[in-house]
Amino acid sequence: MPAYFETDDGRSISGAGRALLVGVEIREEQSLFSVEDSLDELALLAQTAGVEVVGRVIQRLSRPDPATFIGSGKVGEVVTLLGETGAAMVIFDDELSPRHQRELEKAFGEDVQVLDRSALILDIFAQHAQTREGALQVELAQYEYRLPRLTRQWTHLARQAGGGAARGGAGGVGLRGPGETQLEVDRREIRRKILKLKEELEQVRAHRQRHRNQRSRAGMPTVALVGYTNAGKSTLLNALSGADVYVADQLFATLDPTTRRVKLPSGRVVLLTDTVGFIQKLPVTLAAAFRATLEEVAEADVILHVVDASHPRALDHIDVVEDTLAEIDATRVPEVLVLNKRDRVTANLDLDVSALGYRDAVSVSALKKTGLQELLAAIGVVLSESMVEIEQFVSYRDGDLISSLYDHGVVLGEEHIEGGIKIKARVPVWLASRLGQLD
Known part of the structure; x- marks a missing residue:
């Protein structure tokens, strides 16, 4: 798998220079985030991917344009901004259909890359996956994203019918059959690679299950850290366990799950596992690909739901995480709400947690290592009650x-x-x- 996401013409996103952001608000469609707030988050994603944001365009519509997603007038506005800013990339905050992408590429010109939020997140995940499991999961999501978007110009997988080695080292492309187009060969090759990756991930899933069973037989409970991306989960793991997990003030700084032993005040030892951060509009292909990893959450004994209490949209972040937990059938696992970053002046520690459905919350500063003993005690109480x-x-x-x-x-x-x-x-x-x- 490459260290970056490639578009159909083989160009990478990472370090690609300047970009314009485009957000659309569909009238009468409910959303936790305003289009402005969602674009702020998209700008942080772009920054994480190494892209400089030089402008943004917002449109409010009754429904997306069937051809170009945004209206023709906005298409013209983006074209003008491309010329004025020198941007070579346009990133949409919503997932584009294959048709939308093709029509927009025609409108903006061949020198401009057209991407959506899903492609950008896939790029970031590709940059940050360090383990074989993480690489397999991201590669599967990439191919599933690409498959419906193949065009006649999509040639970097197999440039000739005789076929060299496919990207990722999974084997060569077969010879083109009678009447079979290069596009059909490419599609067949991608389907083959998807099947192979799913088989490998199923082996990973079985391996994880065996490890979980061994831990359970040893009487060692598991505690899963979940939260919106950049809530401070990895910092908290380091603070509680003395681990040395990479930490950065950016979205999806860490991707691969890390498990460490932690001793509770009672003397009981638990296994604390950091998981991938959640985010609104997470690509469906990624959620499916990370099923094996997310099972660590669904089968944990306790979930620590870490919240950045200093973030102005903390309540919306909580809703996104809870919706994701419901999707992976993890709502039956008892939770401890952890209000992190209490050392910041903007921290809001007066959230009405009972109104949110939580019995209690523990405020901590993972960075300053304060409130940790109270948190460990809370974990012990939940374990005994559960x-x-x-x-x-x-x-x-x-x-x-x-x-x-x-x-x-x-x-x-x-x-x-x-x-x-x-x-x-x-x-x-x-x-x-x-x-x-x-x-």
Whole structure:
């Protein structure tokens, strides 16, 4: 996988120079972020990718233009701004359809790259993926993004029918069959690479599951750090564990998950895992590709939801993260809300957490290492409260359920009866709920 995202003509985004941003507000369409705020975030994404933003254009529409997404008048306005600013790139805040991208490229000229938020985020992820797993996940998302956008000019994968080696080292392109166009060869090759990457990621997923099972058998609970990108998760991991995870004041500074041991005040040891940051309008292809990583969150014993309390849109960030947790079926995992960056003068530590559905919140400064003991104590309380005693009949044929009870709970006793086992155990609340043991 390349260290950057390439467009269809082989040009990279990273360090590409100047760019214009384009945001569209669809009337009567609900959104957590205003178009202005969303463009502010897009500008930070562009900066992270090494792009200089030199202007922005906003349009409010009843519906996107079927051909160019924005109206013809705005297209002309962007063309004028391109000439005035010397920008060579236009980045849209929303995902463009293949048709939108083609028509906009025609309108802006062949020397101007047309990108959307998804392509920009994919570029940033490609830059920051350091492990084999992260590289596989990003490469899969890149190919799934590219597949519907292939054009006759898309030639950097296979320049001739005889085909050399494909990018990424996954093998060569086959010979073109009778009546088969180069575009069809390219599509077939990408589908082949997608299938191969999915198979490799399934192996990663199985490997992660084995590790989770081993940790559970050792009686070591897992605590997952989640939060909006740049909320300070990696800094908090470092502060709590003494780890040395890379930290920077930018979006998606770290991508690959990191797990460290942390001792609670009670003496109990937990495994603390940092995960990829969330963001509004996260590309669907990325969310799907990172399924194996996000399972660490869905199967954790406790979630630490880290919030940048100094950010003016902290409440909206909380909503985005909670929506993402719902999508990956992680809402059953007990949460601790962590209001980070309390050392900043703009920090708002008076958020009405009860109105947000949280029992309590802990304010910390991961940078200054303050409030950490209170946070560790809160984790211990949630862990103790999240275990309930149950009695469950399990059929001998249901080996997966028997494994779950042993992997995620503490089995107190077994009684073998006709057709199965009657198991008495202490298990997490989410598992008890799944078994129908809670009112």
